[in-house]
Amino acid sequence: MAMKRMVAIVEDEPAIRDNYAAAFTREGYVVRTYANRSQAMTAFASRLPDLAVIDISLEEEPEGGFELCRQLRALSPELPIIFLTARDSELDAVSGLRLGADDFLTKDLSLAHLIARVNALFRRVDALRRPSEATQIIRRGSLTLDAERMQVEWTGQVVLLSLTEFWIVYALARHPGHVKNRQQLMDAANVVLDDNTITSHVKRIRRKFQVIDPKFDGVQTVYGMGYRWVD
Amino acid sequence: MSIRLKLLLLGLATLVLPWAGCRYAREMETALREGEQSSLLSVAQTIAASLQGRGDLLYRQPAPLQIADDAQTSEEAVVEPDAKPSPYDLRPILLSAQPFLDGYVEEWPQNKGAWRYFARDQHRFGVLTGVFERMLYVMLDVHDDHVVYDSPGASPLDPSTFGDRIWIGFEGQDGHEHQVFVAAMGPGSVTARRIETGEYGQLTAVNETRILGALQPTAQGYRLELRIPLSMLGEHFGVLIDDRNQRGADPVSYGTLRSDDLHTVGRLIAAAPELTGYLKQFSQPGLRIAVAAPEGRLLAQADALSVTNVLGPERGILAQFYRRFVDRPGTRRVIDSSADIYDREHKRVIGSLLVSQTEDRWLVLRDRALTHMLNLTLVISGIAVIATFIFAASLAVRLSRLRAASESALTREGLVTTFPETDASDELGDVARGFSTLLHRLNEYTGYLRTLAGKLAHEIRTPLTIVRSSLENLESEGVSSSARVYLDRARQGSERLNGILVAMGAATRVEEAISNAERMRFDLVPVVKSAADAYRIAFPERAFATETPDEPVEIEGAPDLIVQMLDKLVDNAVDFSPAGAQIVLRVRLEPHAAVVEVDNPGPPLSPDTRDRLFESLWQSRSGDSDNRPHFGLGLYIVRLIAEFHDGKAAATSLPGDTGARFTVHLAR
Numbered sequence: 001m002a003m004k005r006m007v008a009i010v011e012d013e014p015a016i017r018d019n020y021a022a023a024f025t026r027e028g029y030v031v032r033t034y035a036n037r038s039q040a041m042t043a044f045a046s047r048l049p050d051l052a053v054i055d056i057s058l059e060e061e062p063e064g065g066f067e068l069c070r071q072l073r074a075l076s077p078e079l080p081i082i083f084l085t086a087r088d089s090e091l092d093a094v095s096g097l098r099l100g101a102d103d104f105l106t107k108d109l110s111l112a113h114l115i116a117r118v119n120a121l122f123r124r125v126d127a128l129r130r131p132s133e134a135t136q137i138i139r140r141g142s143l144t145l146d147a148e149r150m151q152v153e154w155t156g157q158v159v160l161l162s163l164t165e166f167w168i169v170y171a172l173a174r175h176p177g178h179v180k181n182r183q184q185l186m187d188a189a190n191v192v193l194d195d196n197t198i199t200s201h202v203k204r205i206r207r208k209f210q211v212i213d214p215k216f217d218g219v220q221t222v223y224g225m226g227y228r229w230v231d
Numbered sequence: 232m233s234i235r236l237k238l239l240l241l242g243l244a245t246l247v248l249p250w251a252g253c254r255y256a257r258e259m260e261t262a263l264r265e266g267e268q269s270s271l272l273s274v275a276q277t278i279a280a281s282l283q284g285r286g287d288l289l290y291r292q293p294a295p296l297q298i299a300d301d302a303q304t305s306e307e308a309v310v311e312p313d314a315k316p317s318p319y320d321l322r323p324i325l326l327s328a329q330p331f332l333d334g335y336v337e338e339w340p341q342n343k344g345a346w347r348y349f350a351r352d353q354h355r356f357g358v359l360t361g362v363f364e365r366m367l368y369v370m371l372d373v374h375d376d377h378v379v380y381d382s383p384g385a386s387p388l389d390p391s392t393f394g395d396r397i398w399i400g401f402e403g404q405d406g407h408e409h410q411v412f413v414a415a416m417g418p419g420s421v422t423a424r425r426i427e428t429g430e431y432g433q434l435t436a437v438n439e440t441r442i443l444g445a446l447q448p449t450a451q452g453y454r455l456e457l458r459i460p461l462s463m464l465g466e467h468f469g470v471l472i473d474d475r476n477q478r479g480a481d482p483v484s485y486g487t488l489r490s491d492d493l494h495t496v497g498r499l500i501a502a503a504p505e506l507t508g509y510l511k512q513f514s515q516p517g518l519r520i521a522v523a524a525p526e527g528r529l530l531a532q533a534d535a536l537s538v539t540n541v542l543g544p545e546r547g548i549l550a551q552f553y554r555r556f557v558d559r560p561g562t563r564r565v566i567d568s569s570a571d572i573y574d575r576e577h578k579r580v581i582g583s584l585l586v587s588q589t590e591d592r593w594l595v596l597r598d599r600a601l602t603h604m605l606n607l608t609l610v611i612s613g614i615a616v617i618a619t620f621i622f623a624a625s626l627a628v629r630l631s632r633l634r635a636a637s638e639s640a641l642t643r644e645g646l647v648t649t650f651p652e653t654d655a656s657d658e659l660g661d662v663a664r665g666f667s668t669l670l671h672r673l674n675e676y677t678g679y680l681r682t683l684a685g686k687l688a689h690e691i692r693t694p695l696t697i698v699r700s701s702l703e704n705l706e707s708e709g710v711s712s713s714a715r716v717y718l719d720r721a722r723q724g725s726e727r728l729n730g731i732l733v734a735m736g737a738a739t740r741v742e743e744a745i746s747n748a749e750r751m752r753f754d755l756v757p758v759v760k761s762a763a764d765a766y767r768i769a770f771p772e773r774a775f776a777t778e779t780p781d782e783p784v785e786i787e788g789a790p791d792l793i794v795q796m797l798d799k800l801v802d803n804a805v806d807f808s809p810a811g812a813q814i815v816l817r818v819r820l821e822p823h824a825a826v827v828e829v830d831n832p833g834p835p836l837s838p839d840t841r842d843r844l845f846e847s848l849w850q851s852r853s854g855d856s857d858n859r860p861h862f863g864l865g866l867y868i869v870r871l872i873a874e875f876h877d878g879k880a881a882a883t884s885l886p887g888d889t890g891a892r893f894t895v896h897l898a899r
Contacts, residue, residue, distance in 0.1 A: 013693055019700035026707055086692050107696040108729055111703040199744070199791050223758045223794045224765030 005122060006030040008049035010040045010068060011084070012059045016107070020053065023111045024118070037064045041071060050125075051080045051118060073100045080121040082114075103163040105191065113190045117163060124150040124163075140173050141231040143218065157212045164189045165205050168198075172219060172229040181226035202227055234630070235623040242619030248608040253553075256601045263597060264590075268566055271586050275570035278513055278520060279584040284575030288506045289522060289530055289582050291499075292466050319487040319497025321347060321468060323360035323367060325521075325529040330361070330368050334418070334447025334456050339370060346372075351485035354474050356452075362531075365504040367459045371397065371470065375452030379475050381414040387424060387436040391479040397455055397472055399423070399442070400488040400495045402465035409463075410493045411439045413446075413455065420445045421455065461504045468499035502530035519587040522572065525580055536565070536589055553598075553605050565589055629659055633666070640670050684864070685739030688732040695732065699725050738864040738871075741795070745875045748789040755784040755793070755818055755825055755897075762797045763816050770805050774813040784818055784825045786897050788876045793897075796872040797827070799865040800893050804831035807891060824878065824896040835884035836891050844882050845870040869895065 007029045011017040014035070021031040032049060034040035036059045052072060058064035069081055081101045102121055105114065127149040136148040144153040150166045152159045161169060171180055171188035180188070182198045189201075202219055209216040220230050286292055324345045330338050339359060346357045356373040378395060385392035395415045403409050411423040423442035427435050444457035471493060473482035484490035487497040502522065510520045510533035521532035565587050572582040632651045640650070650670060652663035702722050710718060756779045763775045797816070804814045808831040817828040836844070845866050866880070873880040877898035885892050 013697070015697040016693070016700060019697065019704050022704050023700070023707070026704075086689060086696075107692060108699070108732075111700055200747070221790070222761055222765075223790060224762030224797070225768075 004028060004030045005050040006032060007118065008040065008044070008052045009033045010035075010037070010052065010058065010065070011055040012036060012057070013055075020111070020114070023115060027115050027119075029118075035059065037061060037068045040068055044072060044075060048076050048079060051082070051121060053082045053084060053114075053118070056083060056085045069101055078125070080125060082117065082121070101162065105164075109191060116190055120150065120163060123148075138170075138173060140176055140218075140229065142213070143173060143231075145170060145173055154209055154212050154216070159208050159212060161205065161208060164191055165201060165208070168201055169205060169219075169229075172227060176229045176231055179222045179225050179228045185226065233627065235620075235627045238619050238623035238626070239616070242616040242623075245612045245615040248612055249605055252601070252604045252608045256597060256604065259600065260597050264566065267588065268568060271566060271568040271588055272570065274513070275568045275584050275586040278510070278586070279570035279572045282509075282522065282572045282582070282584065283577065284573070284581075286574070286581060288503045288509060289524075289572070291464075291501065291503045317497050319469060319495075321358065321360045321487070321497060321499050322524070322526075322528055323362045323499065323501045325532060326361040326363040326368060327534075329363050329366075330370075330456065332420070332443055332445045332456050332458055334445040334454050336370055336372070336454060336456075349486055351483060354472070354483055354485060356470075356472050356486070358470055360499070360501075362461065362501050364507065365461050367461050367464060367499070367501065369399075369455075369457040369459065369470070371455040371457075371472075372449070373397075373452045373455065373472055373474075375474055377476050378415060378448055378453050379478055380417050382478060383416070387414060388426070388434055393473070393475065393482075394478050395453075395473060395475055396482070397470065398486070398488055398493055399457070399459070400467075400469045400471065400493050401459075401463070401499070402467035402495055403463060404465050406465065408467075408494055410488075411442060413444060413457070415446060415453065418447055423457070461501065464499060466498050467495035469495040469497050500524070506531040507533060517589040519585075521585040521587075523583050523585055525582060530582065532585075536587060549602060549606070553601050626659070629655070633659070633663055637666055637670075640666075682739065684735035688736040688739075691728070691732055695725060695728055699729075734864075738867060741868045741871060744795075745789075745792065745871060748792055748875065750787050750789060752785055752787055753790050755786055755827070756780070758790050758793055759797065759816055759818055759827065762794050762801075766801050766814075770801070772810045773805055773808065774811070775801075776813055776815045778815060778817040780818065780820055782820075784820055784899075786825050786876065786899055788897065792872045792875060793827075796869050796895065797829070799869050800829040800895075803865055803893070804829050804891075807831055807833040809833065821896070823899060825899050827895045827897065828892055830885060830890060830892045832885070832890040834891070835888035836882055841882050845880050866893075869893070873897065 007024050009017055009020050009024070009031060011020065011033070012035050017033045017035070021033050024031045032043060034043060040054075052069075054065045054068055054072075056063060056065035058068070061067070065083060069083070072079060072081060077100075083101050083104045084107055085104065086107050103117060105117070127146075128151075136146060138145040138147065142155045144156075146152075147170060150163065152161055152166060152169055167189040168185050171185055185198055191197075202221075206216065206219055209218065218229055218231070220228050222228060282288065322345075324340060324342060326340070328338065336359075339361065342359075345361075346359050348355055348357045350356075354374065356371055359370040359372075361368045361370075373395075375395060381387070381394040382392045393414070397413045397415075398410055399412070400408060400410045409425065411425045413421045413423050415421075421444045423439040423444065424436040425439045427437050429435055441463060442457060442459050444455060446453055446455045448454075469487035471484055471486035471488035471490065473484050475482045488495055506522060510522065510531055513520050514533040514535045516535050519532060519534045519536040521534075522530045524530055567585065567587045569583050569585045571580045572584055573579065574581050629652055636651050650663055650667035652659055653667050654660065655663065699722075702718060702725060706715075706718060706722075759779060760777055763777045766773075766775050801814065801816075808814060812832045815828070815830040817826075817830070819826040819828065866882075870880045873895045878896040880893065880895045882891060882893050884890070
């Protein structure tokens, strides 16, 4: 086992912060916790963590997490960053701020799911450092999906999806033409979200594909049922 | 009683103005009458003063006369020229019209008291004298069994031919005594003659042409009517009848002349002709000025009473109508005033001056003022009534607008944000502003309630996260199996709590989703059909039927939201329908709208809940079979989505109260 990975948790609520820290410690991570942005930035300046879990609202700063993310991203372009929010609606706000976070999660996500997601992100970091294994690659027309690296390409161009978005696309594209309802997508993405959030995730996925190909129509809505992938 | 009616009655109260006007006109009339009376009195006094001591005008003699009302015939015929009244005095009445000289008495005033009678033995005659303008008229009514006429053609001086004769004796202006006689020559006009003594002593009968007359026989005798210019006459005047039984016989002479020398013993108490002229200079239309002797007999007058005034009374229908209200019954049409005329020493009353005036003079003024005033007050009253009515109507309109706004503010979806009448500066504006403030606060409160669930959910989420993460950590710590039971229960409880939070925040999330929603054109029919397929899977205990038109029903909107709306409607329909019931999803086309309807059998909707169904936090659910929390937000979300599509949601009972129908109009 190599050096223990270090996870930074920036969260102003001490009880939540300590609970998260306990869970990550239990999983074998080194955990550093910070209550606000200045504390976190002071620490990050001397040493960068391997992954950061950041609450959007930090003490006096209602959107201090965004600012912290921007500063952190400036220090390290590859560092995985997970946003945590108390409100579902903030996910929509995030969508407009292309801050380069790797995932957006609500706090009602269970610790197990959170840890699974952190593990997945570390896996992706590791996978990106290794040469690609062909067995994990799914091709659907113009879509190339690398499950190992959790990376999606459309007509050869990388689509920058968050982890949740990747898992949704993965769940849909694995069985083209099959309708996946919202619950199935939530399970696939390891999230507990309401219908509207799934809808906005799907919307965001489409938009990201459409940046590369304006005619993209791979994710179809089956009203009242869910979504399906069409080639 | 409505405010409109009350104000109208109030307006009608201004009709008291014309009534007050009538009262005022009457009082004005009284005051005017009093003023006229006093001015008339001063006129009378002025003229009377100007006539003070003017015995020459009043009685044609400068010396003051002892004139008592003493018409008793006294045998003591003592002539005292300037003193005692004599029984032989004649007092002519003032004639209002010129008698026709024909011997008939009919056109004379029927005034018995004015006749003077003289008698001797069985003979008697009556004499009536009158003055008209500058003439003295004498009417003699002679009782005579045998009227003897002069023999025709004989000399008037031949005593043997004499028949009945009438002598007139008078004192001329020169103071000398004159006599003329009238011989009865048969019916018709008569000639008066005077006897003159010639140069050589011969007597001649000269026709006195200034005196005219006529004779007419009557059943008792005859009547003689004479006219003598007053200018011929002095103070004294008398009549003597020579009654003969046959021609040339000795006459029975009697009358007011001495029978021996025919000298006058009585006076003619009549005004000078100039008096009338004197009075006339004061004359005005509608005014009568008269001078009367102390006994009341008129001496002279200037009568312009009946002369039409320059200002004729108002003849208009309105004026006559008004007069009916103002004129008191029995109002005198003439006012009188009188003043005494004194002698030079201001001791004795020698006569009185009478002034009469027709009311017309001030009636005209009154009528004019009255008519104008009444017209004005009627117009003002009319304007007041109309203005009151208009005001009342506008007030009623404003009130009903206010009422409508206040009613719709609470029952309809959405509170009225712009309340009417709040700009008005009057009390109604205050009320409206009060309402507006109240509604505004209510709106804030409702808004607070609406967002309360979302805010609460957010606030609870953080402690819930603490609880859940703590439970998860605890689970990882490896608790004993007996403690795990409680751990599981705590986790289940927190899961339920989380479910509640999700439901509570639903409306907020939908509002946010709506604000982020993108509009596109899409066909409603496949969306509804696809959704129905999903419901068949989701609710296997209900049957779902779709009724859609063959043509595409394209609307502008968000299909995701439409499906979400259908979810809520179907949720509701499933909750209120029995197992096995058929729920109908229908799409209809209307001229400007696409209509989505969801019918479910089950209990009908009561009318009072129908309007409130789509409000936030309203629910009429009696009991829940499932464990899902309900905050009455489902139909509120339906309304929000309908409004996003420029439409509206409504609920009715199915015909026959067999169930409920929810209808959503979406703009096309």
